[in-house]
Amino acid sequence: MERKKLVLVCDFVENILLDGLESLGYSVVYQPQITMPEVFELAEKLSGIVINTRTPVRANLMQKAVNLKWIARLGSGLDIIDLDSAKEHGIKVLNSPEGNANAVAEHVLGMLLNLLRNISKADCEIRSGKWEREANRGRELSAMKIGIIGFGNTGSAFAKVLNGFGCNVLVYDKYKQHYASDFRFVRELNSMEEVLKESDVVSLHLPLTTETFELVNAGFLSLCKKGSIIVNSSRGKMLVVKDLLNSIQMNHIKGACLDVFPNEKINSLSKGEKEDFEELKKNQCVLLSPHIAGWTFESKIKISEILIDKIKSVSE
Known part of the structure; x- marks a missing residue:
């Protein structure tokens, strides 16, 4: 046998x-x-x-x-x-x-709504006895342009969940053409730079390759619209955390939603990684989650x- x-x-x-x-x-x-x-x-x-x-x-x-x-x-x-x-x-x-494209899309949407409407911040304040309404006035998605870099499984799934919000969705995918033809509410742009300059939110939906490693660096962020929000649910090593923190500190980038990090073993961070992580934790304009965007039943x-x-x- x-x-x-x-x-x-x-x-x-x-x-x-x-x-x-x-x-x-x-x-x-x-x-x-x-x-x-x-x-x-x-x-x-x-x-x-x-x-x-x-x-x-x-x-x-x-x-x-x-x-x-x-x-x-x-x-x-x-x-x-x-x-x-x-x-x-x-x-x-x-x-x-x-399998997890819709889960990622919903998580990104949830993080974005949370940040735009100050939900986590307001929750912490009210639990500590603070009742702040004006300080927590938020923004609506319907008034924003959402940029999606990469229009594969998760990028297209994110576009779908945005459909009901009435926002403008701008997309760029280097390796595709006429990819958004089934999404009438989506506008394909000819370059990533165009998406960065126009978008109030930039959401990354890319694989980690030699081409995308540390893609979101000082140069990338300088091209973004002033006051925009960066969302990364793809891979942590696509984004240079120190450059993001500097851009937020200079009031160029408004904030970020991060589900992934360059080093996700938080008990074995280097000295520099610990310093960056502490800055992320302290910043109320940054929302964090532990690589769970695709993690649903x-x-x-x-x-x-x-x-x-x-x-x-x-x-x-």
């Missing part, structure tokens, strides 16, 4: 994914809290691996995983996988950006459903 092919699942997933893998004939090792040394111990036996951010798959792991046929990424970001090495070894790379199910379909297609 032929031994079943082994798949390692390195994060918490829905049963639909585990059951689906078994129905495809795989033997599943479900270890959502596995360490990297333990992954290396199993590597040689693996036909497939299901990963999330805490389990990157680099060239050294692929070299050891001589039987590996596919890598399935829970979510979207492929920056945790050495794509060149995967191609060299003939390993299929799968991800599921469709619904997206967890959808990601599992999408991935099992893609795994099935490469397992036949």
